[in-house]
Amino acid sequence: MELICPAGTPAALHDAVAVGADAIYCGFNDETNARNFPGLNFSREEMRESIAHAHRYGVNVLVAINTFARAGNVELWQRAVDDAVEAEADAVILADVGVMDYCARTHPQQRLHVSVQAAAANADSIRFYVDSFNAKRVVLPRVLSVQEIAAITREVKCETEVFIFGGLCVMEEGRCSLSSYATGKSPNMDGVCSPAGAIQYREENGALISRLGDFTINKFAKGEAAAYPTLCKGRYQTDEGCGYLFEDPASLDATTMLPELRAAGVAALKIEGRQRGRAYIERVVKTFKEVLSALDDGRPLPVDALRGLSEGQSNTTGAYKKTWR
Amino acid sequence: MQLTLGPVLYNWKPEAWRDFYFRIADEAPVDVVIVGEVVCSKRSPFLEPHIPAVVERLSNAGKTVLMGSLTLMSLPRERKAMLELAGDDQFTMEVNDLTCLGMLGGKPHAIGPFVNIYNEATAKYFASRGATRICLPPELPLSAIRAIARSLPEVTFEVFAFGRVPLAISARCYHARLNKLSKDNCRFVCEQDPDGLAVTTLDDEPFLAMNGVQTLSYTCASLLGDIDKLRDAGAGSLRLSPQQCDMVAVAQLFRDVIDGKLAASDSAAKLSAIYPLQQSNGFLFSKPGAAFITDSGDVRRIVPAA
Numbered sequence: 341m342e343l344i345c346p347a348g349t350p351a352a353l354h355d356a357v358a359v360g361a362d363a364i365y366c367g368f369n370d371e372t373n374a375r376n377f378p379g380l381n382f383s384r385e386e387m388r389e390s391i392a393h394a395h396r397y398g399v400n401v402l403v404a405i406n407t408f409a410r411a412g413n414v415e416l417w418q419r420a421v422d423d424a425v426e427a428e429a430d431a432v433i434l435a436d437v438g439v440m441d442y443c444a445r446t447h448p449q450q451r452l453h454v455s456v457q458a459a460a461a462n463a464d465s466i467r468f469y470v471d472s473f474n475a476k477r478v479v480l481p482r483v484l485s486v487q488e489i490a491a492i493t494r495e496v497k498c499e500t501e502v503f504i505f506g507g508l509c510v511m512e513e514g515r516c517s518l519s520s521y522a523t524g525k526s527p528n529m530d531g532v533c534s535p536a537g538a539i540q541y542r543e544e545n546g547a548l549i550s551r552l553g554d555f556t557i558n559k560f561a562k563g564e565a566a567a568y569p570t571l572c573k574g575r576y577q578t579d580e581g582c583g584y585l586f587e588d589p590a591s592l593d594a595t596t597m598l599p600e601l602r603a604a605g606v607a608a609l610k611i612e613g614r615q616r617g618r619a620y621i622e623r624v625v626k627t628f629k630e631v632l633s634a635l636d637d638g639r640p641l642p643v644d645a646l647r648g649l650s651e652g653q654s655n656t657t658g659a660y661k662k663t664w665r
Numbered sequence: 666m667q668l669t670l671g672p673v674l675y676n677w678k679p680e681a682w683r684d685f686y687f688r689i690a691d692e693a694p695v696d697v698v699i700v701g702e703v704v705c706s707k708r709s710p711f712l713e714p715h716i717p718a719v720v721e722r723l724s725n726a727g728k729t730v731l732m733g734s735l736t737l738m739s740l741p742r743e744r745k746a747m748l749e750l751a752g753d754d755q756f757t758m759e760v761n762d763l764t765c766l767g768m769l770g771g772k773p774h775a776i777g778p779f780v781n782i783y784n785e786a787t788a789k790y791f792a793s794r795g796a797t798r799i800c801l802p803p804e805l806p807l808s809a810i811r812a813i814a815r816s817l818p819e820v821t822f823e824v825f826a827f828g829r830v831p832l833a834i835s836a837r838c839y840h841a842r843l844n845k846l847s848k849d850n851c852r853f854v855c856e857q858d859p860d861g862l863a864v865t866t867l868d869d870e871p872f873l874a875m876n877g878v879q880t881l882s883y884t885c886a887s888l889l890g891d892i893d894k895l896r897d898a899g900a901g902s903l904r905l906s907p908q909q910c911d912m913v914a915v916a917q918l919f920r921d922v923i924d925g926k927l928a929a930s931d932s933a934a935k936l937s938a939i940y941p942l943q944q945s946n947g948f949l950f951s952k953p954g955a956a957f958i959t960d961s962g963d964v965r966r967i968v969p970a971a
Contacts (some may be wrong), residue, residue, distance in 0.1 A: 407785035411809035437763075438786030448756075459781075462738050464747075465764040483836035488739050511880070512737055512779060517804040518832050518873070521882055521954035524947065526804055528781065528806035553953050556866040572833075576864045576872065580843055585864060585875070665837045665848040 341602055341609050343632060344402070344501065345619075345625050348380040348614040353390045359625045362399035365612065366390070366432060372420040374406045374435075374457055375614040376531030388427040400430035406455035407531045408436045418442050419465050425450050431477065434458070435514055435528075444473040453501070454478040457514035457528070463495040470498050477501055479610065481512050485662040486597055490604035499607035505624060505646065507613025508592040508658050510572050518571045522553040534570045541566075551576075593646055593655035595628075598635055601660075623649060666892070666923045667696040667902035668916055669800070671778075672703045672733040672759075674831065674906065675876055676856040680947055683715040685907070690719075690726040693913045695922040697798075697902065698723050699759050701733040701750075703777070705838075705877045706743045708852070720756075731798075732756040734765045734905075737834045737878070771795045771930045778802055778825055778904070779834070783809065785816035790821050799823065800904055803830045803886065806951040807898055814899030821901040826888040827915055828906025829861055829874050829881040830945075830954060839875045848878075860909035872942065872955075882964075884945035884955055887936055890929045891949055892922050912941035 345361035347353035356364050369371025369381035382390060391401045403424035417439045424432050425447045432450060433441045435457035443452055454460050454469045456479040460612035469475040477499040480489060493500045510516070516533075519572035520526035523538040540551045546558045550569035560566045567573065567589030576585050592612070594601065601609070609632075611624055627645045634641050647655070657662055670689060673682060678831030689698060700719060702709040723730050734747055744764065751758055751768035760766060761777040775798035782788050782799055791799065800823040801810060814822040829901065840862065841851040855862075861874030861881050871883040888895060895903070903923075905915055918935055921927035927935075931943065947964075956964050 408781055409785040409786060411805075411812035414784050414786045436783065436787055437790050438784055438788075441790045459737075460763070462744060462764055464744055465738075465762060465768055468763045468767045471767065483737070484968070486741060510837060511835045515736075516781060516833040517830075517948075520804050520879065520948070521830070521832050524871075524951060524953040524956075527842070528802075528804070530784065554955070555870065555872055556868045559867050575867055576877070577867065577869075578843065578862055578864055582867065585839060586837075586842060586880070611691065624808065659836055662849075663847065665841075 341606060341632065342489055343625070343628055344608050344610040345621060346506075346611055346614040346616065347390075347621065348375065348377075348616065349618075350362060350382060350386045352618050352621050354393065355622050356625055357394050357397050357399050359492075359622050361625050363402055363430070364394060365402040365404050365610070367404040368420050368423070370412070370416070370420075371531050372405045372406065372407055372417050374455075374527060374531045376407070379537070380615060382407055384423055384427070385556040387423070391427050391429060392396050392456050395428070402431045402453060403427070403429040404433040404455065405435050405439065406457045409439055410529060414438060418446075421447065421450075426518045431476070440473040440475075448474070450649070451492055455514070456503070459512050459514040461512060463492050466492065466496045466498065470496065477607065479503075481514075482509050482592065483512050483659050486600045486660045487662065489601070489606060489660075493605040500561055500605070501608035501610055502594075502601060502606050503592060503612055504594040504598070504601070504609045505628070506592060507570075508587065508590065508656065510587040510658075522555050522571060526552070526595045534568070536651070539569055557661075582652055588656070590654045590656040592658050594657055594660055595631055595641060595646065597657055597660045598631065598641065602635065620649065666896055666900070667821070668694065668852070668919055668923070669697040669902045669904045670695045670699065670912070670916070671825075671828070671904045671906040672701055673701045674704055674879065674881070675859050675861060676705070676708050676853060677859050679711045679715055682712060683719055685912070686719040687722050688913060692730065693916040695728065695905070695916050696730045697731065699731045699733045699777070701967065703733040703736050703761050703779075704834075704879045705747065705855075706735055706738075706740065707748070708853070711955065718935040729761040730756070731775050733759045733777060734761045736761045737836065738762060738764050739836065757867075758939065759798075760796075766794065768871065769795065773797050776800065778831065781892060782813070785813045788813050788817055788820065792817055798902075800825065804948045807891075807894055807949050808951075810895070811898035814901070818899070822899060823902040823904050824895055824900045825886060826895075826903035826905060828886060828908050829884070830886045831879060831881050832873070832954075833880040835878050835880070838855075838878050840877045843875070848854060851877075882945065882954060883943070885942040886939060886946065887933065887944040888946055888949065889919060889922055889932045889936055890960065891946060892919075892929060894949075908940060908942075914939045
């Protein structure tokens, strides 16, 4: 199984190449990619140089152009596709059907992957992307069990890729407007979820309160570890009581599911975290290289090797285990 | 400008669901009605026995009836059900997931608000595959609605104009989770909240609403005061999403504003009297969806009188 690593900067890409990533995904520094944070991502020149560097070491680069093109300015997304092709991207990762249509018509030789943002959650939906745009791979949303992933992978005529580590979307990706409801900035249009610019912290009677836009997302008692106020991982209340109604502030770690994901025929494993620092990327990639090599050799998998990276939060296998639902 | 009644998103008692549509057929000034379960396939069997009578009554009343597809499908039986629906020449489908597009094979269809059509290039692609009506995603701003609608005059574009706004869909059932049940053994607890279950912040501020696997806004979208702007942008229909209130009166209010019989400025208070929930229209102006933007550009919240 191919190990796909995130790179938010050229330096992170260099590190990922050095520690043995099979492929790296990254995006341009504008709203065409779904991690549109200040100070992150690649200029056109950095993209060309970084891809050339990766290719010298036999590492593939996948360029994510995975927000939905803004009406009246679709050219910005089309130009991102042109530029990725020109920079010799090994694949473009697309979400918008109009952009896929453009890519398939203008650059028929370009390898096209379906982004997780395209919300392709079953074989019929994936077939649509394969038949219409010659998609070679689909990144599956984090709402499927391993059994469902296995069934899909058996049925479709393209590769499947799944997330194995990092942030966990509990809503189907590409179909969530929670963040824009609270902040006016949208994952689909602006490439940001629970954006840092909309967050405020304040202390009240010793408790730390985190707010997103006009809304309180969480309150932490003195000494309690404070999680980033991602909207779907906040504490709320209903008449039934208060708590983490949607999901605890947990990260995805599918290490224990790797044997099953391999048996399912999954082609690629994706690590989330283009916004993460170099040290993080390096450690996660190294660790997963070790885990995968143990898996290949039939050795026992290292136990809890990544606990130190989960920032004091808990880990979950998310939807991969059906009981999560 | 047309009025569309969207599908009931909540788990209503089957007889109440049937009677709701009978009354809509007889009394509501809506042109198009979308019928069917689009949120959770576990609820479908309860509605199915009533669908033929509902469709007949609505059709006889001159309404155009569309059958809504599921929004998120992962089970084989869900795909099979959609295949049957897509193949049924008696109905036009409103597609809520691309799963159904291949099944339709180019047959004319509508597209619901859960398919991501954010720009004119994507709209044109779907129109080329047989889409004749498109309900745009609720988070689209007016500028985008205008750019898309103006570029494709032959397609009827619809805008989500009333009701709690659908914001997210998951494989996990939050109603079940709240009741410490699994989705597979949910005991249909969502039926206890036929208008959605209010979710408030730790400051007791209303924020979201839960509906099984779906998450909606706490606020009620109301574009009643923005009808002139929407018409100017090229919107051909306004979607009213059923809530637990007098939907006939809601439809009549929208009809009266569209027809110029009632001033938009007088309508917000009238709507509050019918459905006393905080109103919002922020998405239309690229502001937080929860906000309400007045004609003078003020950001405020319309809170109904106690």
